[in-house]
Amino acid sequence: MLESIVETGRLRVDDCSLTRRVTVSPGMCGSGSLIYGRIGDWTWEAVAAACGTNVHAARTAEGRPAYLSFYYYRVRGGRVVHPNGLTFGDELRVDSRVFQFGSQSVLTLHRLAPADLALPEGPLDAAEVYERPHPDCLYVENVNRWITRSRPGSNQGLSEVAPSDFAHTHLPRLPNDYSPRTLVGRARGAGSFRPEDRQDLVSAGPVHDVAYTLDITRDINGVGLVYFASYFSIFDTALLSLWRSLGRDDGQFMRRKVVDQRIGYFSNADPGAALTLSTRRWRSRADPGIEVADMAMREAGTDRLLAVGCVELDVATTFSERREGG
Structure with a gap:
């Protein structure tokens, strides 16, 4: 019942696109x-x-469970819609579009816009996302890969295998x-997302x-894997530790x-598993x-790289905003 209230009017725009009111x-x-977890659910729905x-019960040709795992997740916040700026009752229009990304992968784009914002009709245009984003909207880029376990009960050495009914050539x-x-x-090779062409960034501490x-x-999902949205929380744990070390308060965070x-x-x-999270802070x-925080997540005992994260923050706005109400 709640789902029908908070997500109304989900509409299939074409064979690769969905739009909804939220x-x-x-x-x-x-x-x-x-x-991030909710957007990930929208990605799965769009791919399905x-x-x-x-996608919730996919199987390989051999009958093993196949999971539509997240490989890359990018979020760009806007003036009006940004990740930590949403609150109860906000009305959004969410547009999603799925693209080819190889035989075992898929790329999905989302636009989260204020519900009353005038936007072009039709499917979400990739050129808008990458070249001319609307300044009020939040944009998300997800790359997902099909994986399966190589060994029962182990989350290491996962294999890339798409289910036999994964149709993608029409996308x-x-x-x-x-x-x-x-x-x-x-980023995988360097353990960092910091772009070499960002000459404006200077180190802001050890x-x-x-x-x-x-x-x-x-942190663990219903099939025993580390939940993709937990990576955001784990990196936020590292960022909060750095934040507090700088004398900044939790309300600002x-x-x-x-x-x-x-x-x-x-x-x-x-x-x-025991992890080590390393964060480098940069200032423009x-x-x-x-400010930019570049983070690497490694398994403590093996130094195996699990993930790389990077977040760019508008700290001037963060420190000046005062949020009212609950």
Whole structure:
């Protein structure tokens, strides 16, 4: 019943696109990872509709469970809609479109807009997302890969295998200029998303390391893998530790204005695994109100790289905003 209230009028625009009207509910807003989890659910729904695959119960040709895992997740916040700026009752229009990304992968774009914002009709245009984003909207880029376990009960050494009914050749192709393949590959090799062409960024302190143990009560999903949205929470744990070390208060952290955030998911881990989170902070010389935190997540015992995250924050707005009400 609640789902029919908070998500109304979901409409299939074409064979690869969905649009919906959404009322923000308690389960999809706050200063944590709830909104990322909900957007991830929309990604699964869009892929299921576009590719004719039951993504919740997919199987390989051999009958093993196949999971539509997240490989790359990018969020760009707008003036009006940004990750930590949503609250109860906000009205949104959400447009989603699915693109080809190889035989075992798929790329999905989302636009979260104020419900009353005038927008072009028809499916979401990739050129809008990458070249001319509306300043009031939040944009999301998801790359998902089909995986399966290589060994029962283990989250290490996962294999890439698509289910036999994964239909993708009819999907539109993303122009090569927009593809994140090179960016994500470079981040995987370097353990960092910091672009070499960002000459305006200067180091703002030493590396900040945090130890973290995977929490089986919060970080593990229903099939025993580390939940994709938990990576956001785990990186936020490292960011909060750095934040407090700078003398900044928790209220400011909860109001942080996310301009751009990326996560590359490169490995999973077993429940209870010990992790090391390393964060480097950068400041923009061109705009002192912009800070970048570049983070790497590694398995403590093996130094195996699990994920890389990078978040760009508008700290000038963060420190000046005062949020009213509950």
